[in-house]
Amino acid sequence: MxxxxxxxxxxxxxxxxxxxxxxxxxxxxxxxxxxxxxxxxxxxxxxxxxxxxxxxxxxxxxxxxxxxxxxxxxxxxxxxxxxxxxxxxxxxxxxxxxxxxxxxxxxxxxxxxxxxxxxxxxxxxxxxxxxxxxxxxxxAARPLPEEARIRTVHHVLVDPDVASVADMAERASLPTHTLERVCRRYFGFPPSLLLRRQRFMRSLSQYMLDPSLKWIGAIDSHYHDQAQFVREFHRFMGMSPSAYAALPHPVLAGVMRARMVAAGAPVQALHDPSRD
Structure with a gap:
């Protein structure tokens, strides 16, 4: 399971x-x-x-x-x-x-x-x-005709070294149009947005686990600059990084720490599907 x-x-x-x-x-x-x-x-x-x-x-x-x-x-x-x-x-x-x-x-x-x-x-x-x-x-008996393909795409998606759709398609050994279809059908979004979400969640998780880093220390290396990260923060969270940092996190702060210990990743988007 x-x-x-x-x-x-x-x-x-x-x-x-x-x-x-x-x-x-x-x-x-x-x-x-x-x-x-x-x-x-x-x-x-x-x-x-x-x-x-x-x-x-x-x-x-x-x-x-x-x-x-x-x-x-x-x-x-x-x-x-x-x-x-x-x-x-x-x-x-x-x-x-x-x-x-x-x-x-x-x-x-x-x-x-x-x-x-x-x-x-x-x-x-x-x-x-x-x-x-x-x-x-x-x-669980329901068959999955594309199970191997879904597994492969997900494994590639969570690799922090994969930074573009072209990289993703090459690593998954899939034509770009097939990758697009698989991502929308089973992952919910096109591969370009999924990669942006991964990059953003790596950054947000770093900050949430260690706020002493400040935002500048938590930003993923694939961002061009801090301004790009701020734009993405508005896209994914609907507010600025400073506004989010000023809010209390009475539920999620504890959940993230517990999840890191139990599952090896503080948030679901970063969960490694191959983890034992």
Whole structure:
């Protein structure tokens, strides 16, 4: 099951009776989040606020998702591109930069039984994890005609030395038009945008893990200059680096550190699909 997922992870948020926290999800791969307790309200650029559902599917994203929530338990299932191909019968680009109710979209029908039955009368992390694992094992027989190609493209994408679409196509041994099709269908975006997202997330992750670097010390070597990075920050996060740095990160700062220890990468976009 490992090649299909980034992680199965639980986030427990506890605030006062009337309290709420707000944070920003970074650009990432697709996710199913199943919530018990306060239901979050999420906002993605260009769309109305989204909330009031217990099962949220977020397609692959190229922009931040701002969310506000109260006391809750949230199970997250991070779907790698291969996992999207395996468990969702729809092109990833049809759901890119979208938030969806898992109960309302036919493409997510296989996920509904898990959303409906995950939580018991009392919190039980081990039992919940077992239900998640068994549910996806029951769906895993679906064939993947392009599995080898998806694996190859993803392996090339996460290589920090790959800086252009031409490099990516050569390393994947694919014609550019085939690479474009595979990326849109299974990864959600064209290869040029995927490479830009990787470069940006490498920079943002460096800063989040060690703010003492300042932005200038965290910027990826493939950026031409700081001005280019600032433009990209606006593109992917919808704000300036200084505005983002000034915000509290009550959820994501801890999640990134824990994810680095557990999965070897602080964010989903940088997850190595070949990691044991």
């Amino acid at each position: 490992r090649p299909y997922f980034t992680t199965f992870y639980i986030t427990e948020i506890v605030v006062g009776a009337e309290g709420q926290v707000t944070d920003h999800l970074h650009p990432e791969w697709a996710n199913l989040r199943i919530i018990s307790g306060a239901l979050p309200v999420s906002e993605i650029r260009g769309a109305a606020p989204f909330g009031g559902v217990t099962g949220i599917v977020t397609g692959p994203t190229s922009t931040a998702v701002r969310f506000t929530t109260g006391t809750s338990r949230i199970w997250g299932i991070g779907l790698l591109p291969l996992g999207w191909a395996k468990f969702v019968a729809a092109p990833a680009n049809a759901y890119a930069d979208r938030l969806c109710d898992s109960a309302a979209e036919p493409a997510f029908a296989p996920l509904r039984p898990l959303v409906d039955t995950l939580f018991g009368p009392e919190p039980d992390e081990a039992a919940e994890l077992e239900r998640i694992t068994r549910h996806f094992e029951s769906l």
